[in-house]
Amino acid sequence: MTESQLSPGELDPSFGPSTTPGYVVLKYADFMTTNGQIVSEAPNGKIYIGGSSWSPDTVLGEHFSLTRVLSDGTPDHGFGKAGTTHVRLPRPGSDGLGTSPFQIFYLGSGAEDKILVAVGRSAVGEGASTQASYLVRLTDKGELDKSFGSDGILLLDPSFETNSDQSLSSDIMQSGNTSSSRSVQVADGKIYVISSAFEPAIGLIARVMCFDYDGRPELSFNNGKGYVSLSEVLHVRSSFDDIVVQDGKITVCGWAGSGALLARLNIDGRFDKSFAGTGYRLLEGPSFVFKALAVLPDGRTVATGYGFPDRHGLLAAYTPEGQIDRTFNQGAPVYENFDNSAAVLFLGMGFKDGKIIASGRYIRGAQSLNFVTARYLSNGKRDTTFGNAKGWVTPELSGYRPLAHGMGMQSDGKILVVGNDYDGFYGKAVIVTRLLNGV
Secondary structure, X not given: OOHHHOOOOOEOOOOOOOOOOOEEEEOOOOOOEEEEEEEEEOOOOOEEEEEEXXXXXXXXXXXXXXXXXXXXXXXXXXXXXXXXXXXXXXXXXXXXXXXXXXXXXXEOOOOOOEEEEEEEEEEOOOOOOEEEEEEEEEEOOOOEOOOOOEOOEEEOOOOOOHHHOOOOOOOHHHOOEOOOOOOEEEOOOEEEEEEEEEEOOOEEEEEEEEEEOOOOEOOOOOOOOOEEEHXXXXXXXXXXXXXXXXXXXXXXEEEEOOEEEEEEEEOOOOEOOOOOOOOEEEEEOOOOEEEEEEEOOOOOEEEEEEEOOOOEEEEEEEOOOOOEOOOOHHHOOEEEOOOOOOEEEEEEEEEEOOEEEXXXXXXXXXXXXXXXXXXXXXOOOEOOOOHHHHHEEOOOOOOOOEEEEEEEEOOOOOEEEEEEEEOOOOEEEEEEEEEOOOO
16 A cells, blocks of 8 residues: 555555565664664654664673664665664773663764764663763764764763662563653754762752763853752752753753653753743652653643553643643643553654654553554544544554654654564564654
8 A cells, every 4th residue: 555545653664674564673683682762863864773782792781773774764874884883882890871872963063964872871660760871973974983082982970879779670661761852953062961960868860961062061051060950949859851952941851759740941051930930840640750742832841651550651731831731631631541451651752733642662461562652632632533543553563572662753744663572571673663644
């Protein structure tokens, strides 16, 4: 069938090989395990797929891998080796440094476009933190940019004690890594990286760090600090999971204390007290966390994530002033488990032409895993023109146990979802699906 004959929510047959129309499966011959954790369309239309990989000749998973494909899913042989570059990261005396890429920045300055990647820890689970350990800068050909950091890799000051992190349960709902953070084309000479630090009186705290293209702290940010911590306005354990920089404001989401968190900063690093009166907003609830956000053209913010011990997808909307949006689901959050028999974790989201898209994990029992994507109207109702009149879809990926980690939106509105084939312990292959969106 041609694309014009298919409905929104179906796999896009123009993406991937003829054997798997609508999705791409990546296996790296020299690596025993690999996880697909972030997917992003670059300004030139090419698609980057990032994750962490473990080689049998190393004690720990010390690599992050980045693959570039063309718009049809074909590997771009002008990048790395056959479309993929594997970067072995230095690990100076600490096994607390992660290898998960969770933010990609496209740098358009100078004669050659470059890619800057924030790499560290970004896990799914209660008390999990996002921690930036490295900045890695690559050329457009996938080579380490030797003029940056130490041969292309900059080890960040951790300001973090790994034993302060909460342990995570090992069940499927709380394993793996996510990459919901927005990938951005940078134009103002600055990048904003989400991370964590440790303060003795509080414990784990959420932080935004500001750097220039060369990885130098931007000391004009937050009165000479170069970073800002949530503890300036809220004295509880916390972590950020997504960030959007738009219209002179920095919006972040994650968790704090016993609730899902949404916060807004001015571009100079100070908390914007016009937002909810404090600069932040909490949605209290059991195991509540926001994993991704979108700032809509009308200034409203929509955040998605999950909550409750049995896991429901979570979707909530707020006015530009940080108040509950009464036009969205009559002012109540959307708690989503679709057919009442599955656990749902939303990990990524996007917005296109008045429609809100959320994507993540769909889990029925210990063995049945799948990607799930749902589309909503701006009033919070499911859009029944998507997903065979249901408003949501779980694509058929025969022979795989897909565990989602992240999502990306293409400029044409098509939906990319990334994860891996999960064997119960490890990722065996990277999986990327592309869904038609019809907007």
